[in-house]
Structures are given as C-alpha cells and as structure tokens.
Amino acid sequence: MSALAPDVLAxxxxxxxxxxxxxxxxxxxxxxxxxxxxxxxSGGVDSSVCAALAVRAVGPGKVFGLMLPxxxxxxxxxxxxxxxxxxxxxxxxxxxxxxxxxxxxxxRRRDEAIRAVFxxxxxxxxxxxxxxxxxxxxxxYFKLVVQPPGGAxxxxxxxxxxxxxxxxATNFKQRIRKTLEYYHADRLNYAxxxxxxxxxxxxxxxxxxxxxxxDVKPIAHLYKTQVYALARHLGIPAEICEAAPTTDTxxxxxGQDEFYFALPYDRMDVALWAANHGIPxxxxxxxFGIAVREAEFIYKDIDAKRRATRYLHAAxxxxxPVPPVAP
Amino acid sequence: xxxxxxxxxxFLLDNFAMGGGxxxxxxxxxxxxxxxxxxxxIELITYIEETFGLAVDDEEMLPxxxxxxxxxxxxxxxxxxxxxxx
Numbered sequence: 001m002s003a004l005a006p007d008v009l010a011x012x013x014x015x016x017x018x019x020x021x022x023x024x025x026x027x028x029x030x031x032x033x034x035x036x037x038x039x040x041x042s043g044g045v046d047s048s049v050c051a052a053l054a055v056r057a058v059g060p061g062k063v064f065g066l067m068l069p070x071x072x073x074x075x076x077x078x079x080x081x082x083x084x085x086x087x088x089x090x091x092x093x094x095x096x097x098x099x100x101x102x103x104x105x106x107x108r109r110r111d112e113a114i115r116a117v118f119x120x121x122x123x124x125x126x127x128x129x130x131x132x133x134x135x136x137x138x139x140x141y142f143k144l145v146v147q148p149p150g151g152a153x154x155x156x157x158x159x160x161x162x163x164x165x166x167x168x169a170t171n172f173k174q175r176i177r178k179t180l181e182y183y184h185a186d187r188l189n190y191a192x193x194x195x196x197x198x199x200x201x202x203x204x205x206x207x208x209x210x211x212x213x214x215d216v217k218p219i220a221h222l223y224k225t226q227v228y229a230l231a232r233h234l235g236i237p238a239e240i241c242e243a244a245p246t247t248d249t250x251x252x253x254x255g256q257d258e259f260y261f262a263l264p265y266d267r268m269d270v271a272l273w274a275a276n277h278g279i280p281x282x283x284x285x286x287x288f289g290i291a292v293r294e295a296e297f298i299y300k301d302i303d304a305k306r307r308a309t310r311y312l313h314a315a316x317x318x319x320x321p322v323p324p325v326a327p
Numbered sequence: 328x329x330x331x332x333x334x335x336x337x338f339l340l341d342n343f344a345m346g347g348g349x350x351x352x353x354x355x356x357x358x359x360x361x362x363x364x365x366x367x368x369i370e371l372i373t374y375i376e377e378t379f380g381l382a383v384d385d386e387e388m389l390p391x392x393x394x395x396x397x398x399x400x401x402x403x404x405x406x407x408x409x410x411x412x413x
Contacts, residue, residue: 133385133388
C-alpha cells in the first residue's frame, strides 16, 4: 500500500464549516473589530464557499456581496454569483469595472504588448497566456495564445518584456476589484474576505495588493479538493461545484492549470499534500502512474513557485525595527 | 569572438545579484543556487537571444542548454555552428 492513500484529502465537512465559522466570527468581531464582511463573488467555488461561511459566521444581514465583471468576464460568472447571493440571502451590488479599467489603460497596455508579438492582433481577437515547459524538466515559460474572429488559435512564446506587460496590465483587474471591495468595507465598517484556497495561497497564485489583499482568508488552509467537499456540504449550486476552475481574466477561456499550475487541481492537491508530508517522489509517481523523474520535477516546481512568490506574502520590508508597531 | 560566459556572468551579476555576495562558477546551476526563478529564466533567454543574435526554439528551453554558464556557452557555440552569423 502506498503512503498516499486515496482519502488523504478527506475532511469532516461539517466540523470544518463550524470551526471556520466560529473562528471567522471571532476574527471579525474581536480581532478586526468590524461589523461584518465584504465578499467579492466571482461565481467560482472558492468565493461561493467563503460567502456561505461568512453567512454562517455573522449572519446574512452582515455580509455584503460584490460582483465585479469586466469586458473579458464570462457572462456565466455573474449568473452564478447572483445565484449564490440569492441562495444565502446576501445583499449585493454589481459594479462593472470595465470603464475604470479602460480609463487606466488596462486593455490598451495589454493589447500593445500583444501586438508586439502578433502585429495584426485586432479589437475583436481573443487572447490568453498559457504556461509551458516546467513539468517535463524544461523551464517554465509563457505562451501567448490569440484567436482572430472565426479563425484558428495561434501561439508564440513571449519575450520577457511583453509577458511582464500583459501580466502587469491584467493585474489592474484584481487591484481595481480590491479597491471597490475596500470602498464598500470602509463604507459599512466591514472587513474584506480573501478567497484563496491552499493551492493558490501556498503557490503564490494571486496578485499582490489585488486578490491577495484581504483582512481574513478563511479557506487558505484547505486544498481545492476540500473546498469542493465543503461546497457540496454547504449546498453551493451544483453548476458551481461541477465547473472546471478558470481564471476568468482573459478573453479566451484559461484553465488555472494552463496558466499557473503544472497539473489539474485534483492532482496538484495530492502533489502538494505529498510534498508537505515528505512523501518520496517514488510514491507520488506510483500513485499517479508517472515516472519518478516526472514526480521529482513536480516537487521541484512546487518549491520553485513557493520561493519565487514568497515576496507576494511579505509585508513591506523595513530597514530596522519600528517599535512598538514592528518590534 | 565575444566571451559568452563573461557576458552572461556580468548580466546575471548586474541584474540578479544586487546587494552582492554571489559568485557564479562556470558550472553553478542557476536553479539550484536560486539565482534565477522562472521569470529570471525568461529574462535570461531574452537577453541571450538579443545579445548573441539567435532564436531559441521552444524545445531548447532546457536546463542542459541554459542552467549554467558552461551550458550556455556550449549552446551558443552549437547554435552558431548551425547557422553562422552573417
């Protein structure tokens, strides 16, 4: 029997839900001294679960939901987010952030970098970034994928300047969303929920001062598989529990595993759990039915991402202590 | 002929070792020594393409081509032999 039993990620969903709700209530009321919680609802499973937990912690009357679509958001996202708000009785508002992004030059700056790679890229084209390499021992790098209206997909490796500019421009989306979340939190004297699951939190899959900013992150300790288990337990609509996770950030559909993780989330969960529990690469390889060398690459990739994104978690560095605030 | 190792070493020291305290031997693995992260490698590839006037193919994005000064020197020499510069 492998050290990796199939049920390593099994949780007692009810026990988790009540423990999180209890802690969340104490954090909001006692530690943060706020009156309630703001949650941005993306229509995905993480924010839906966080919303349900927030309602359980402080009651529906003290939770405020925000839907923040922009030009590249899938219309389904808004439909699903509204479904969750309605189901849990959360007051909510829809704020289209496209005009703010337009004013900041988010789309223009992104498209300018895309056109440096594909000069004929036009208004109606779609695009996304996809990760390549990494898993097979090659370096991670990023491909730009574009599609003209009615045409076939085209892809090319991105030079560093264009890659960084597309990411930097796209990060406006997460940062503008957070700006609005804090507007409403300040207005209501509420705290802001951050919705990363453990994969995202550990592997640094978030935008610093964007979706990474929050007052409390209630599911950061849970693997994505466990978030799904919690979602089913909390009665999150089936279409949300069954949807494949996407970033909902680029105009072409982009799976999270295409952009950031080397594996689909359920495998990534097991790999991260195994890495965290010192399981030898040979056992992971046997569990997945892959070569040991490939399992070693997965572990290396996990370590590399953790290292590369450590600064995203860090508070601003100080030259020397500033007592009593930062002793 | 340009000294490939020296040029790349200087590029790394100027851009990835600010604050000092880093020495890069010919066979130091940039990955193992944590000199470069994934964005760092993409920067390195862009630098190599622009400095040595060659195009790195996707399937060449491998540690054996780029994960040390010696590997880069070998790679650049092989590419130049394939397509001598004008």
